[in-house]
Amino acid sequence: MPPLAESLAVAAVTVLAVISPGPDFAMVTRNSYLYGRRAGLLSALGIALGVQVHVLYTMFGVSLLMAHAHGVLTLVKALGAAYLVWIGLQTLRKRDALKPDVHDGRAQAPLAALRMGFLTNALNPKTTLFVVSTYTQVVNAHTPVPVQWAYGGFMSVAHLAWFSVVAWVFTAPALRAAMLRRQRLLDRAIGTALCGLGVALGFSNLA
Numbered sequence: 001m002p003p004l005a006e007s008l009a010v011a012a013v014t015v016l017a018v019i020s021p022g023p024d025f026a027m028v029t030r031n032s033y034l035y036g037r038r039a040g041l042l043s044a045l046g047i048a049l050g051v052q053v054h055v056l057y058t059m060f061g062v063s064l065l066m067a068h069a070h071g072v073l074t075l076v077k078a079l080g081a082a083y084l085v086w087i088g089l090q091t092l093r094k095r096d097a098l099k100p101d102v103h104d105g106r107a108q109a110p111l112a113a114l115r116m117g118f119l120t121n122a123l124n125p126k127t128t129l130f131v132v133s134t135y136t137q138v139v140n141a142h143t144p145v146p147v148q149w150a151y152g153g154f155m156s157v158a159h160l161a162w163f164s165v166v167a168w169v170f171t172a173p174a175l176r177a178a179m180l181r182r183q184r185l186l187d188r189a190i191g192t193a194l195c196g197l198g199v200a201l202g203f204s205n206l207a
Contacts, residue, residue: 003143003147006140010138010139011154013130014154014158015158018158018159018162019162022124022126022197023080023084023120023124023194024047024117024120024163025163025166026193026194026197027043027047027087027117028043028044028170029166030190031043031117031167032170032176033176033180033183034183035113036176037168040166040167040171041167042117043113044159044163044164045114045117045160046116046117046121047117047118047120047163048163049114050117050121051131051159054131054132055156058132058135059135059145059148059149076123076125076128080124080125080198081199081202082198082202083198084194084195084197084198085194085195085202088191088192088193088195089195091187091190091194092191092192092195121159131152131155134151134155135151
C-alpha cells in the first residue's frame with residue numbers, strides 16, 4: 001500500500017473506532033455531567049494515555065504473543081469486564097443528587113478522573129484488537145518505525161480530541177443543568193449501560 005494510502009487508511013480506521021459508542025464514551029459522559037469539565041477532560045486524557053499501552057506492546061512485538069496466548073487476552077477481557085461492571089454498579093448505587101454548582105471532592109480529584117479514563121481504555125480488549133489489527137493488517141511491515149510511532153501518536157490524539165469534545169458538550173451549562181435535574185434517571189441509564197457493556201464484553205468472543 002502506498003504511504004499516502006496507508007496513512008489515510010489508518011486515519012479512517014482510527015476515526016471510525018474512536019467515534020463508535022462504547023465504554024470510553026459512557027465513562028467520559030458520566031464524569032463530565034456529574035463532576036464537571038475538568039473531570040471529563042482528564043478522563044479523555046486518561047483514555048488517550050491508555051491507547052499508548054496498546055501501541056507500546058504492539059510496537060515491541062507483544063502482539064505476536066497476544067495472538068498466540070489466548071489466556072492473556074482472556075484475562076484482560078475479564079479484568080476489563082469486571083471494571084466496567086464495578087463502575088456501573090457504583091453509578092447505580094449513587095444516591096446523592098448534585099446541583100450544577102456542587103462537586104463531589106473525591107470524584108473530582110484529578111488523578112481519580114485520569115485513572116478512570118486510563119483503566120477503561122487500557123483494560124478494553126476491543127482496543128487491543130483495534131490497535132493490533134491496524135498495525136498487522138493496515139500498516140506495512142516495511143513502514144519506517146518513526147512513522148509507525150506517529151500512527152500510534154495519532155491514535156491517542158484522535159481519542160483525546162474526540163472525548164474532549166464529548167466532555168465540552170456534556171458540560172455546557174444549560175445541558176449539564178438539565179442533565180443534573182434528571183441525574184438519577186441518567187445514573188440508572190449510564191450505570192446500566194456500563195454494566196451491560198461489561199457483561200457483553202465478558203461473554204464476547206475475541207478469538
